Amino acid sequence: MSERVKPLDVYRLLPGTNCKECGYDSCMAFAYKLIQREAKLEQCKPLFTDPKYESARKKLEELLTPPVRPVVIGVGDNAVTIGGEEVMYRHELTFYNPTVFAIDVHDEMPEDELIARVKRISEFKIERVGQVYRLDAIAVRCTSGNPAKFAECVRKVVENSQLPLILCSLDPKVLEAGLEVAKERKPLIYAATKDNWKEVGKLAQKYNVPVVVSAPGDISTLKSIVRAFMKAGIKEIVLDPGTFFGEGQLADTLDIFTMIRRAAIEKGDKELGWPLLGIPAVVWAGKDGASLSEAEKIELAFMESILCSMLIERFADILIIHTLDTWSLLAPLTLRQDIYTDPRIHPAVEPGLKKLGNPNEWSPVLVTCNFAITYHLVRNDVEGKADAWLLVVDTGGINVESAVAGGTMTADSIAEAMKEAGLEKVVKHRAIIIPGLAARLKGELEDATGWDVHVGPRDSAGIPEFLRKSYWVREGVYGVKSPSENAPVVLTSSNIKEHYSLRVPLAEANVSAWIVVLGTKGKTLEEAIKDGEVSGDAVAQCLDRTGIANLVKHRKLIVSEDLKDLASDIASKTGWEVAVGPKEPEKMVDFVKNFKI
Amino acid sequence: MSGEEEIRRLGKTILEILEKFGELELENVEIEAEELVLNILPTLARPPAAPGVSLEELTLETVPFEIPREEFPGEIVEVQIGATKSEGGSRKKVIKIGGEKAPPFYRFDYPMKNKPVVSMDVFDYPIRLPKPIRQHFEDVLEDPIAWAKKALEFEPDLITLHLISTSPEYGDKSPKEAAKLVEEIYQQIKDVPIIIGGSGDNKKDPLVLEAAAEVIEGERTALSTASLANDYARIARAAVEYGHNVIALSFIDFPGAKELNNRLMGEGLPKDRIIMDPTSAAVGYGYQYAFSVFERIRLAALKGEELLQMPISGGITNAWAAREAWLSQKKAPEWGPPEYRGPLWEATTGIGLMLAGCDLLMMLHPAAVKIVKTIRDFLISDKKAEVSMFYNWVSMKV
Numbered sequence: 001m002s003e004r005v006k007p008l009d010v011y012r013l014l015p016g017t018n019c020k021e022c023g024y025d026s027c028m029a030f031a032y033k034l035i036q037r038e039a040k041l042e043q044c045k046p047l048f049t050d051p052k053y054e055s056a057r058k059k060l061e062e063l064l065t066p067p068v069r070p071v072v073i074g075v076g077d078n079a080v081t082i083g084g085e086e087v088m089y090r091h092e093l094t095f096y097n098p099t100v101f102a103i104d105v106h107d108e109m110p111e112d113e114l115i116a117r118v119k120r121i122s123e124f125k126i127e128r129v130g131q132v133y134r135l136d137a138i139a140v141r142c143t144s145g146n147p148a149k150f151a152e153c154v155r156k157v158v159e160n161s162q163l164p165l166i167l168c169s170l171d172p173k174v175l176e177a178g179l180e181v182a183k184e185r186k187p188l189i190y191a192a193t194k195d196n197w198k199e200v201g202k203l204a205q206k207y208n209v210p211v212v213v214s215a216p217g218d219i220s221t222l223k224s225i226v227r228a229f230m231k232a233g234i235k236e237i238v239l240d241p242g243t244f245f246g247e248g249q250l251a252d253t254l255d256i257f258t259m260i261r262r263a264a265i266e267k268g269d270k271e272l273g274w275p276l277l278g279i280p281a282v283v284w285a286g287k288d289g290a291s292l293s294e295a296e297k298i299e300l301a302f303m304e305s306i307l308c309s310m311l312i313e314r315f316a317d318i319l320i321i322h323t324l325d326t327w328s329l330l331a332p333l334t335l336r337q338d339i340y341t342d343p344r345i346h347p348a349v350e351p352g353l354k355k356l357g358n359p360n361e362w363s364p365v366l367v368t369c370n371f372a373i374t375y376h377l378v379r380n381d382v383e384g385k386a387d388a389w390l391l392v393v394d395t396g397g398i399n400v401e402s403a404v405a406g407g408t409m410t411a412d413s414i415a416e417a418m419k420e421a422g423l424e425k426v427v428k429h430r431a432i433i434i435p436g437l438a439a440r441l442k443g444e445l446e447d448a449t450g451w452d453v454h455v456g457p458r459d460s461a462g463i464p465e466f467l468r469k470s471y472w473v474r475e476g477v478y479g480v481k482s483p484s485e486n487a488p489v490v491l492t493s494s495n496i497k498e499h500y501s502l503r504v505p506l507a508e509a510n511v512s513a514w515i516v517v518l519g520t521k522g523k524t525l526e527e528a529i530k531d532g533e534v535s536g537d538a539v540a541q542c543l544d545r546t547g548i549a550n551l552v553k554h555r556k557l558i559v560s561e562d563l564k565d566l567a568s569d570i571a572s573k574t575g576w577e578v579a580v581g582p583k584e585p586e587k588m589v590d591f592v593k594n595f596k597i
Numbered sequence: 598m599s600g601e602e603e604i605r606r607l608g609k610t611i612l613e614i615l616e617k618f619g620e621l622e623l624e625n626v627e628i629e630a631e632e633l634v635l636n637i638l639p640t641l642a643r644p645p646a647a648p649g650v651s652l653e654e655l656t657l658e659t660v661p662f663e664i665p666r667e668e669f670p671g672e673i674v675e676v677q678i679g680a681t682k683s684e685g686g687s688r689k690k691v692i693k694i695g696g697e698k699a700p701p702f703y704r705f706d707y708p709m710k711n712k713p714v715v716s717m718d719v720f721d722y723p724i725r726l727p728k729p730i731r732q733h734f735e736d737v738l739e740d741p742i743a744w745a746k747k748a749l750e751f752e753p754d755l756i757t758l759h760l761i762s763t764s765p766e767y768g769d770k771s772p773k774e775a776a777k778l779v780e781e782i783y784q785q786i787k788d789v790p791i792i793i794g795g796s797g798d799n800k801k802d803p804l805v806l807e808a809a810a811e812v813i814e815g816e817r818t819a820l821s822t823a824s825l826a827n828d829y830a831r832i833a834r835a836a837v838e839y840g841h842n843v844i845a846l847s848f849i850d851f852p853g854a855k856e857l858n859n860r861l862m863g864e865g866l867p868k869d870r871i872i873m874d875p876t877s878a879a880v881g882y883g884y885q886y887a888f889s890v891f892e893r894i895r896l897a898a899l900k901g902e903e904l905l906q907m908p909i910s911g912g913i914t915n916a917w918a919a920r921e922a923w924l925s926q927k928k929a930p931e932w933g934p935p936e937y938r939g940p941l942w943e944a945t946t947g948i949g950l951m952l953a954g955c956d957l958l959m960m961l962h963p964a965a966v967k968i969v970k971t972i973r974d975f976l977i978s979d980k981k982a983e984v985s986m987f988y989n990w991v992s993m994k995v
Binding site: 089090091106108126128141142143145168169170190194197198201202205216217218219220221223224225227228229231232233234242244245246247248249250251252253254255258259262263266267269271279281282284285286287288289290292298301302305306309310313314322325326327328330331332334335337338339341343347371373377398399401402403404405406407439440443459461 | 649650651652653655656657658659660661662664665667702703704705764765766797798799824825826846847848849876878880881882883884885886888889892893896915918920921924931932933934937938941942944945948949952953968972974975976977978979980981982983984986987988989990991992993994995
């Protein structure tokens, strides 16, 4: 296997004067940055101005050229770079230039259809967790065989889109007609074959555009043409070794792509050291668009999508695709994003308590892991829709499901994170929401912390709805400070603020009591009464369900002033003596404290 | 004016000469060089196409291409799942995975000895499934044996029974009860091997898997899973005692995977009784970490790392953690129908990881299973590419 260039190899060729003109402290530091591709050779001014460094500069340029040379298609802001890769496996360094997605149009499409398709390609946009996915280029195919018709089609594409182009025809006359219209856009031309290579090569030279060399299934011929082109001084080449789909054919495709990339990267084959073109659109070849059924179209779009993803993993630097359905493009676009993520960046975020929006002391507390992807998903899903605290637990940068299974997210680790964040001081309630995928930790976490643990949705997309529709104190009995069978019993609503603004001060004042929570679905007593949802019957049923009668010997129920008007109804339906206390929680604490059973 | 025109014409001629010979010799031409430059600049301004030989003078040389084969010192062990009657089990068919001598599907290095296999998941509890999957199993969710039979209609290579009802979350069934179901499913379904999985509860799984291992002694199932977070030793010992394999679960953790294999072997479990699950992730949800840990493990094994020379298993079902797989069209109209999106997401995740080294794919959606098997078979076949038809894509009218 060929070794990657080392900083020392580069350093030896640099001036060695440590002049700092490049912006780095030393030539060695600059050499290191060059290897990491974080600095450009041009930053070393002496290399380019002092003639005595000329031979060293040339050697450096050679040394720093990646084994798969970069090729630029298009001009200006929309230009795309393909190739420029140094490794076969992303974990060895990183992949640099994400596979370009080019969508096809052809010159016999009705004009309105063509323009609509071109616009859809150019405006295609999917936003996903802070990332925007777009399509990168348009491949114009000549199906008419007519240069004038092709030129007209290219003109319409150019007029309606700023995206880089690929002009596709095996007829040099057709290509030239297209180039005349689109030459200012620096399109990629497809393709030079063993039959037309001279003419197409001349077009590449004349218009100074990158050119695809095509030899389906035949690497030897591919190399022959590339060799001739390189001898002729053609500087930007893309390889099309053929994309084949079907039994055995797919295996051939992967073999050929892999062999070419290995030859370029590990065997130093310069003729094969160019970007690879994959053509998932071949799944549609031989089909007649007009007679295809909906079901056939879906199956082909499905297969084309899979072929895109496989080619991305097997070294394709640019793809020509026919399908424009989002459902079909979404998977390979996402997979491309994944594969081209820099593996040198650790996937963890700093653990600790974070703000989502503008939380206050009554805002809910959500728990998650410190895997960057999960963290950003949660943030993205909640911000703007709810204000909350996010407690990020250190799971070693792995996701919730694996962290629970692997023992890095446990009741103890969450409890520890709560303590470190000083959560008891940050919020006035004692409710915490764990991810649905960590549901099994609920019991242990309640035991470890004494907090009420709510199990949130399995997918963070559901958090805002969860907070609206099911985040409140569960109906039931809650004991404060190990109450005895003679401790007072107080009724509260299930509203987080109303409930905990009594319960927490009671505990802090060291008052033993039972709190019965009436199921008001998060409403305060006042709201629930206004909505006609509180009655003597409702309270009686609540007491029955909670089984409070089995926990205390007495039959005395303390309610807040909100229930003053309903007190006698409650007393008659429950058979309990009802004591009306103050509305304000702090006064209620004293009331309960001094309450005589 | 006429002088300028002449020079322009000359410029044009020069261009033609340039095209023909690639070099320009200005002999017997008496004009001011500056003027010439000025006039031909508009077309010549781009970087010169050169120094090079004229294309006209070149012919295609025959350039032999030598296949860049790589010989790897390491080899993946072959693991057999299931045992026939003569081998002490009751399966009509057994599965072999592993045996690779080259990176996945690098046929030019070595053809794959065994093809990757697809297992379909069956649960012993009516677990909440995304709608695109649920609709295929609606009538069998309460009955794991009926579920398994239904799954077999979709022709997976094998099936996996997940005993999730043993989890405290889903009913907390005892190991003994779970083992009874295992015994029953093995009696009722004999066509394919059946992998036995726990609930993922670290305390309960070793007990459940041990009880299951005992009642199907000699069947050479795979016990799923042992990890550094549970009592892996107990599971390994049960596998040794009752003649089974173990699936070793690590969490996107290269050294952790190695460590676990080492410890399992330390309990007396032979190397060819271990399958690794380095943890899968859905495309878009950390897929790249799974992809790279699979690739790293496989390459290290081929380069000679003995503690990693085991086949790899992947929970491809994890693809359904992606909301792109299941979110309804109502909630995500721009993404298109989940009926296609869902199985495509699972198939993409599965095929992607298969190319990274996954030998055993645990899956859920029937269509995804079908696609993955089709692609797998495409990749195994020796049929040659039909080169002559290739350029049809350029002129197709779709």
